[in-house]
Amino acid sequence: MQKVTDFIEKNHERYIFELRELCAIPSVSTKSEHKPDIERCARWLADHMKKIGLENIEIVPTEGHPIVYADWLHAPGKPTLLIYGHYDVQPAEPLDLWLSPPWDLTLRDGDLYARGVVDDKGQVLIHLKALEAFFKNEGKLPVNVKLVIEGEEEVGSDNLYVFIEKEKKRLEADALVVSDTCMLGKGIPSICYGLRGLSYYEMEVIGPTVDLHSGSFGGAVPNPLNIAFEMMAKLKDADGRVTIPVFYDDVLPLTEKERKLLAELPFNEKTFQETTGAKQLPGEKGYTVAERIWARPTLDINGMYGGYEGEGAKTVIPSKATVKFSTRLVPNQDPDKIAKLVGEHMKRIAPPSVTINFTILSTGKWWLAPFDHPFIQAGKRALEEGFGKKAVFIREGGSIPLVSMIYENLRKPCVLLGFGLPDENAHAPNERLHLENYLKGILSIAYFYHEVGQLPPEAAHAAA
């Protein structure tokens, strides 16, 4: 390992300039005018993979943007890691809010600024640079690897699922490794062991069949806006708890041990509050902020429209109001079961004067790793070696459908080693990646391959 880590230490400048090259390609997946950039980016990655020593490189066409595949499978008896990342990025707009050009990687006060630098190009390159360090210094890898770098993460990954379904055999592995999450904070290497699930709904409330004049009719007709407000307001009580019956029945309570671990984390509620800009942090009574966002289910309204939205006043009682809302779910809530009972509840609490159209827009399962699994413990040791600091176990309030899918279908462990920070503007102007995390990320991932290569065979093939 010494040669590998020395090599990494000596190549910092080159790593930055290679990331600059990758970030210069505006591989925006949502916009068709960037299709040539997407293809150029896939080509750049494939060429780079070839150059560092990976094999069986293929730019796999899909109905959308291509997937870049590569592998190296010459470590007999050693575990096989499936490494996932994405090369597509969010649009850079609004451009005038960027302090430096979004496609020109800039170093400012210890941070690297560019669209896609943390989400997820920098984290993809972390893996490639760690692999390169082994190839260049040892001529081989301590593990077998299969890389799947997709171009549609920012638009829903539909074609990735088709690819995984079709190529199950080719993608067989002992564990999935993803670097696309955040650390708890600066200087706190973190390994994520849990994600919340999600069920997302749209509800239409229809009162009159036509828009009515609020003067002539106000006070005597069912106003769908008033009624939608009344219905939605009933969904939470004064303690911030969801009032839908059965909603909490399957929730796995936090154990005293886990609460203690969460309480010991250097989770800074003040920093969290500053990130949001909110005056206070209300939430479910009896739980800390970390517990609320990671381990407790919640219900949020995500969008609403109805009636007049223009400037000034229009005295209308609209025919229809539309609410988009979602529930974040935790172990052991079943997203489909919850979605069904939310729909039934909304119809039950709707007054007889209105018609309700309820649609389930999507559901996604939560994920919780057995954090004593050998791969996850290997990840923890690797982070501590790479950063020279104690690593912490954290959870994430969002969802990564791929992780839940791999876990559900293959019962293989997923190791989430993320090097972003919560305030790095992943989808906003001035996206950045802390330079230290980029460089220590490469070192940590090299240690991770090394640690996994050292696992005894029975640990390496254990189910999750």
Place this chain on the structure above:
Amino acid sequence: MQKVTDFIEKNHERYIFELRELCAIPSVSTKSEHKPDIERCARWLADHMKKIGLENIEIVPTEGHPIVYADWLHAPGKPTLLIYGHYDVQPAEPLDLWLSPPWDLTLRDGDLYARGVVDDKGQVLIHLKALEAFFKNEGKLPVNVKLVIEGEEEVGSDNLYVFIEKEKKRLEADALVVSDTCMLGKGIPSICYGLRGLSYYEMEVIGPTVDLHSGSFGGAVPNPLNIAFEMMAKLKDADGRVTIPVFYDDVLPLTEKERKLLAELPFNEKTFQETTGAKQLPGEKGYTVAERIWARPTLDINGMYGGYEGEGAKTVIPSKATVKFSTRLVPNQDPDKIAKLVGEHMKRIAPPSVTINFTILSTGKWWLAPFDHPFIQAGKRALEEGFGKKAVFIREGGSIPLVSMIYENLRKPCVLLGFGLPDENAHAPNERLHLENYLKGILSIAYFYHEVGQLPPEAAHAAA
């Protein structure tokens, strides 16, 4: 009068064809491309006024569309009526929903179809045709008249107020007469003696200072949508009563006598419900539909936006939610006082985690006529003579700011003699005017001028 009424009976066909000419001019006030049509329409009216015998005709330019003024003041000792109407119309779009061309007056099943036919061109012509019948048969009018026909009613009448302010002297009169409202139903001649007031608000609820990911933050931040819903839902109780303290304090209770009169009206709740298309008609407990829309205050949400409004799902907690809502007000509620206390109430019930921006968009006073006033009683007699049926006193749930203004500033009676029907699509495709109401309207207005001319001097100049 016999010669006048005989003349009217003999000229039905001509009245229809003159209305056809007027409706053929697409005098849409909201669209600048119709500016030449607006001017052509004002010119048509001025020419027509001249032809029938009115004097001092003037097309008064304003900062917007012109006002057409005319008078005839040769009935010494007789009352002077200020007759108001408007020649501008709503846009005809969506054109594909019209069963006959909107600018080509068509007679179908006893109804005249065209944009503007009821709102308000037909009702303006009702007055001109009644005046013409006197000029042609008696060479004079039984009253003095001043006509103000504006071209900006559908866009807020701003320049009308400027004109009234500037021309106070010229517009002096004993009563205002407006034909721009509806009858209670087919075959029920109606005189409107009350209008509700209005205060209209916009409230912004700001939680986080930036849009947040609902996965990473949901459950621990103040979601302005959830909070706006909770706040608005608190504004009405289960009995449909507004919960804002002091809100009802100044409400003049309905007297037993008025409730009895309202109950005796041929107000058809079933027809009203069919017009709205709603499954039920909820409202304030303890009041009939007519009482709710005419004589009780209410609170309606008129528009709402915030978060994601596009197709499908976006897992966002928005920084801001915006609600537009309004209160309809009745005697003796003061719109400014109510607006102030609504604003204070919203700030009081807002949780400390959010910032509230509350704006009063407009206020307008209610109006209630002393319906035993001689002018209003003259109106009732005229309708009964014109239609040959008992006339009823009704109120209207909406507001006509001009009426409130004249009443407040000049303390002159306003007589609202409307010949529309509630389902005649005033602002929608297939606008229509029941032919019988057009013709009996002309007769009724002729009787009205005659009745007012007969009033004893002390009655004619009584304050409202």
